[in-house]
Amino acid sequence: MKGNVKIWCLIILALVTVFVTPWLGERSIGFDVLARPFTMGVDDLDAVIFWQIRVPRLLLAFLAGVGLSLGGVVFQAMFRNALATPFTLGVAGGASFGVALWVQLGLSFSILGIGGISLAAMGGAVFSILLLYGLVRASGKSSPMTMLLGGVAISFFFSSLIMLLQYLMDIGDSFRVIHWLMGDIGRANLDSVLQVFPFVASGGLIVMYLRRELNLLSVSDEIAASRGVNVDGVRVVLFFAVSLMVAGIITVCGPIGFVGIMAPHMCRLVFGANHRVLVPTSLIFGGVFLTWCDTLARTVSVSSEIPVGIVTALLGGPFFLWLLFKHGERH
Amino acid sequence: MGDYLKAGSGDLEYSILVEGVSLSIGRSRLLDDVSLKVKRGSMTAILGANGAGKTTVLKCLLGLVKPSSGRVEVNGRDVNLYSRVDLARELAYVPQLLNASVSFTVLDFVMMGRYAYEGGFGYQDKEGEGVAMDALQRVDMSKFIDRKLHTLSGGERQKVCLAAALAQESEILILDEPSAHLDPRQSEEVHRLLAGVAESSGLTILTVTHDLNWAAMDYDYVFGMKDGRVVAEGLASEVITCDGLRALFGVDFTIVPHPDTERGMVVPTVRNREGGIS
Incomplete structure (x- = not known):
């Protein structure tokens, strides 16, 4: 198949997904709900299920899929390893720890309209990255394999910290954290979609802009630098973009x-x-x-x-x- | 090729100028007061044992490593004053054999050499595609544009790397052991191509290599490095001598004239059989 044909197939698949999945579910819903997008209350259960549950859920799942997939693409290119993802490299572990800590401390505030729990996840994600990056810079050992193993170790480290926090929590908070850690899109509503969207959109735009740099980084740092890429700078920006997306997604959907x-x-x-x-x-x-x-x-x-x-x-x-x-x- | 003075204006025209560069990482001194000048349009080789600091010099030129002291100039300008993109327009790099897991198509990979001339997002340099095709033609790989790199032989991959560097349209080409890991036929092809490129385009070529005969045969000027210092420099015929090689590698070689060109070729000194295999 030629490249363009494959791309059109993918676009059609995406359209089918968007237009078909909201109709799939235990309760069968007629097409007439399309005419009643802003129904409130329980009189029109079909419209409520469709517009307030299934559609936001579709949007949230799609957004989360976009962000997580892009995170994978970026890390696989930067670490030149097909198994590198924000999860294998401890970013998700860090974000999860941030959320667990937030729950444990019982904090609640927001900055510039961004919920505190998002900030906690973001802080955890950025912290895990800085930790790994700092170790790599300080030791001078930057082979992708070392970074990958370091990420795995950081992941385990955060997992134990999360367990420790859970051990210290009361049963209600602990369940909240466990359920959150399972990764769930069931809590989707329009607000959660709107909360995730800016993270995925801004991170995604950065990644789209840096595609050529990703190409070169996926070959080697020397090649990338000699072709004109500011390797360290681009790496930092990409790390930041991925943390942004992953933290945004992970707060709402869990890891x-x-x-x-x-x-x-x-x-x-x-x-x-x-x-x-x-x-x-x-x-x-x-x-x-x-x-x-x-x-x-x-x-x-x-x-x-x-x-x-x-x-x-x-x-x-x-x-x-x-x-x-x-x-x-x-x- | 002959006289290394042929291409430059004859006197102070240097493409690359390294002056008193030292570099220490931790307690190990990688470079110790290294100075070298590379004439514009010349073919210059750096020889030396493993760990002598050859690749580190290249990294300084590429701006990948900052020397602890000293000055590195490319085309008359301090290398630190260049932005990465500007430096890429002056100087292209061909690495040792490219990792076999790189699975770009040949054309995509060569187009990546055009990075310094492209904009962001989806902008594709239309003119660049012509340049890339031209570069592929020069290395005789234009029939392979849709092949994936990892399906090519080592020699073919290396030719594609050379094409990508040529697509960068810079004046200086830096190569790090470009024929290492290649079989004799493939390395001969790479050498032939490079000689052709030097002849036709007047590029300045600086190569780190272990291939003594290639250096003796094709290169104008040679630097010898040992333990982070430049210990020998001069015309290839002045450095690649019995004494010169003994000083660089601590091994005795015999130099014999090439039957066609009279250039000195390096052959192993006859081993004492009794002392050899026992």
Whole structure:
């Protein structure tokens, strides 16, 4: 198939996803709800379910998929490792820790309209990155493998800190944190969509702008620098963009794993390694992928729903293993 | 090629000027008062054992490493005064054999050499595509534009790297052991291409290499480095001598004239069989 045809297929897939998934669910809803977008109250249950639950949920899943997938693309290019994602590198661990700490301290304030819990997640994400980056700079050991292992260690470190906090919490807070850690889009409403959107949009724009730099960084730092890329500067900006997106998503949806590995890798297989194409296609495919995972999560069991983090991990685990044993050597 | 004075204006025209550069990281001194001048349009090689500091000198030129002291000038201007993009327009770099996991198509990769001439977002340098194709033609790889890099042989990958550097349209080409890990035929091809490029375009070429005969055969001027210092410099025929090589590598070689060009070629000194394999 030619490149353009593949891209059109992806766009059609995305459109199908957006227009079909809201109709999937336990309760079947007629097309007539489209005419009643602003229904309030419970008189019109179909319209409420459609417009206030399913549509925001679709939007949130799509946005989260976009951000997590882009985070994966960026980290895989910068670390030149197909398994690098914000999750494997401790960013999610840091953000999760920030949220757990926030809950434990019982704080509540916001700055410039950004909720305090988002700031806590963002702070945790940035802190984990600075920690890893600082260690790398101080030791001079910047091989992607060292960074990856360092990230894994930081991830574990934060996991233990989260467990320690949970141990100290009362049962209610602890459950709140556990449920949050499972990764869930079920809490979506229009507010949560609006809360995530600026993070994903601004981070996404930065990544889109730096596609050529990503191409060069994915080859080697020396090549990138010799072609004219300000390697350190671009790296910092990309780290920042990814932390922004991941922190924004993680606060609302919790840590949803594996999207950042699966979506970019599928796109790499289909569309090739050029980030001019890989970034926009991973962006779309990440959204599509997470939306379908979430649809599966809320429809597969009749009376309740599974947190989407469980679905992505169930799909992602075997995929991860396949990737590791089939392509691990080459990366 | 012959006389290294041929291409420059003959006197003070240097593309690269390194003066009294020292570099220490932690307690190890990587470079110790290194000075070297590279004539515009010349082919210059840096020889030396592993760990002698050759690659570190290249990194200083690329602005990847800041010397602790001393001055590095590219085309008459301090390397620190260049923005990365401006430096990329003056000086292109060809690395050692490219990692086989790089899976760009050949054309995409060569187009990445045009970074310094492009804008942000989706802007694609239309003129650049012509330059890239032209560069691929010069290395005889234009038939491979849609192939993925990781499916190419080492020699072909190296030619593509050379094309990407040429697409950068800079005056200076810096190469770090460009024929390491290549089989004899592939390295001969790379050498031939470089000689052709030097001849036709008048680029200044600075190469770090372990290939003594290539340096003896094709290069005008040679620097010898040992333990972070420049210990020898001069015409290839002045540095690549029995004594010169012994000083650089601590090993005896024999120099014999090339049957066609009379240039001195390096062959191993006959080993004492009794002392050899026991």
